[in-house]
Amino acid sequence: MVSLQERQAQMMAFLLNGDEQIAEHISSSELVNGNQRLEIYSNGYRLRLKETLAVDHDILAAYMGDEAFDELANKFVESCPSQNKSLRHFAQTLPDFLVEHYAQYPQLAELAAFERRLLFSFDAADAEPLDNDFLQRLAPEDWPICRFSWHPSLQIFDCQYNVVPIWQELKQEQAPPAPIEQRSRWAIWRNAERLTQFTSLMGVEVALLQSLANGDNLSHACEQLLDYLSEEEIPSFLHSRLQSYISNGMLCLAKESKD
Amino acid sequence: MEGHVKAVKDDYLGFGLGLRTDHFEEVLQGSPKVDWFEVISENFMVAGGKPRYYLQQVRERYPIVMHGVSMSLGSTDPLDMNYLKQLKALTDEIQPAWISDHLCWSQLGGINSHDLLPMPYTEEALKHIVSNIKQAQDFLGRQMLIENVSSYISYRESAMTEWEFYSAVVEEADCLMLLDINNIYVSARNHHFDAEQYLASINPQRVRQMHLAGHSDYGDYIIDTHDHPVVDSVWQLYAKAIQRFGPVSTMIERDDDIPALSELIGELDQARRISAEALTGLSVGSLVNG
Structure with a gap:
């Protein structure tokens, strides 16, 4: 036997x-x-x-x-x-x-990758997102040294084809657009209501978010933005984007100081 | 592990349902008449998100038991310690009344069949699965419930009946039984054995929970699909089980074609009625049809 x-x-x-x-x-x-x-x-x-x-x-x-x-x-x-x-x-x-x-059919792999990213965000670890009024409460002298971390569900999805519009139309049970080469970047995350969301990102936003993920403080993050924006444009851009990310539940306070 | 057997009846929970995604909101909003919920452990062994949130909320309102489907206790692969660590972490967080898995194997050489594959009923298989159950219980720091599976094959080398093997496993590993009444019925039909003889061989002191479920009947064989209501033949077997084992925590499994929660609660009320009447000694035929 x-x-x-x-x-x-x-x-x-x-x-x-x-x-x-x-x-x-x-x-x-x-x-x-x-x-x-x-x-x-x-x-x-x-x-x-x-x-x-x-x-x-x-x-x-x-x-x-x-x-x-x-x-x-x-x-x-x-x-x-x-x-x-x-x-x-x-x-x-x-x-x-x-x-x-x-x-x-290169769009197929990207469409599948987008679906997997959505699944990852759905199951990612929990973390307390920043309060909506965090920036209002941040003292002016603390801005340069302030650091953030991404919510564990936040990811950046970089694609070469229009797979997100394809996904969106099919989700609505509509005919999808024809596949075209169209590079785009997307933030995917789970919001405070535990719903998975995504939004398109400009190149400068990718630079800002990656700088924050690297542990840079806001002073250093601003330096990264000089490749995209003039010095005068940066403060209002930084404030509006950070407020948007915080309102959407994409950011948490950094756990450890880098300095 | 002394004293576990005596504790069986002290942990009676009543009548429960499987907690399914479709019913999360209704369970929290409506406080339905369900005594407890069973969750599939693996569905919640994720880092975070909505399922974990709902599980925590439901746990605040109801007793929970955790039912695993992939420990693969009978496999000749070593136990997956990473899996056990994750299971223990979830157990520590949820504090279930108990945890269970199956008398089966699922994985070999790192490849997972995602099925509950039956064991050959041999001395070698007995020793092997007993050793693994002991190891898992020691790691988890608690006694486990082991469930009989539905099966469609039997190995020619089997030297014992399923119930002899199952009974020997729970005695030698000092674990408890999650007796799936539908699975006994399904396997009895598939392998042409007497389901009542199966029940008669089980030590009542080891039985802590029962499963009920529907199946798909193809005439020559039955497949355990959990996508239909419980059939009369299984209700009759359940009544006989209750007459033999006394009150045992019972739940209905429904994993496909999941109906409205109210429909499952109606089915659970039928389990309550059949159990109550079986305990008062009414005839089994009158319980199911009356």
């Missing part, structure tokens, strides 16, 4: 590759033979993973259409068995898979 480990390896080989070594070790009954019994598991295995893809990437599925998405799901399930306890992470390599196997 083979060991437990070998028997489990045979069962897994059947699920993953249809290897039938296990079949002779499974009992049959008059009504249902061993192969039919095993198929209940292999069918369930594929169905479960494909359902996960369809739920986590419902907009990609709508964009591709049932037939093409089903073909993608079959290929992905066969090529990328789950290496995670949670189905939530099963499709985390889907954007890379699309880059490799659907290179002629």
Whole structure:
């Protein structure tokens, strides 16, 4: 008799590759033979993973259409068995898979990546966002040394195609725009009501947010903005953007001082 | 771990439901007539966000038990200590009445089937899963409940019945039973054994919780789908279980085609009625049909 480990390896080989070594070790009954019994598991295995893809990437599925998405799901399930306890992470390599196997449609990988970013923000750690009146209470002498940190859910998504407008139209069950090369940057985060949001960012905003994420104080962050804005433009830009980020729940107070 | 068995009946919670996303708001706003909720542990083993927030809110209002689906206790892969650490952290935060997982394996060589795969009922498998349950209980610092799974295959090398294997596991690992009545029914039909003989072999002192659920009946076999109401045959088996084991905390699992909360509460009221009447000694047939 083979060991437990070998028997489990045979069962897994059947699920993953249809290897039938296990079949002779499974009992049959008059009504249902061993192969039919095993198929209940292999069918369930594929169905479960494909359902996960369809739920986590419902907009990609709508964009591709049932037939093409089903073909993608079959290929992905066969090529990328789950290496995670949670189905939530099963499709985390889907954007890379699309880059490799659907290179002629580069917007697909970006659309899948956008959906994964939304999932990440939904599940990210909690943190207390700054109060809406934080800047009003900040003493003038504290502005230069003040530091912020990103809310753990905040991410910047950089894409080369118009995948966010495509996502938005499909979400509204409207026909998506044709794919075009159109570089854009987006902030994605979870707001105080725990709803996932996103907004487009100008290049100067990306520079500001990345400076804050690097732990720069506001004095240093202003220096980064000189590549984009004149010295006179910076104070009002800084105030309006910071107030917007704070109101949206994107920023927290930095935990540690860099100086 | 002395004294655990005696404590079984002291922890009676009543009648519960699985906490599902669709019902989060209604549970918080409406304070529905549910004695407790069971949560799928893995759904809340995330860093933060809405599900964790709702779980904390529901925990303030109701007792919670945590039910895991991926500890893979029967696998010959080593136990995933990172998973156990995350589970323990959630347990410390939520303080569930108890935690449970399954008599099965799911993962091998780092690949996860995301299924509850049955064990061969052999001495080797028994020793293996007992060792893993002990290790998990020691790490978590608490006794676990282990649930019987629905199965569609049986291995030719099995030297015991499922109930002999299950009973031996809980005695040797000193754990408790989450007895899934639907799973007993499903497996009995699939493997042509007597569900009542199964119940008769179970040590009542080990049974702390019961699951009820619906399934899909394909005639020659049944699949445990959790997407239908509980069927009469399972209600009848439940009544017999209650007659044998006495009052046991019972919940209804519904994981697909999830109906309105009010519909599930109606089904839970049926469990309350059948349990109460089974305890007064009415005949099982009159319980389900009357």
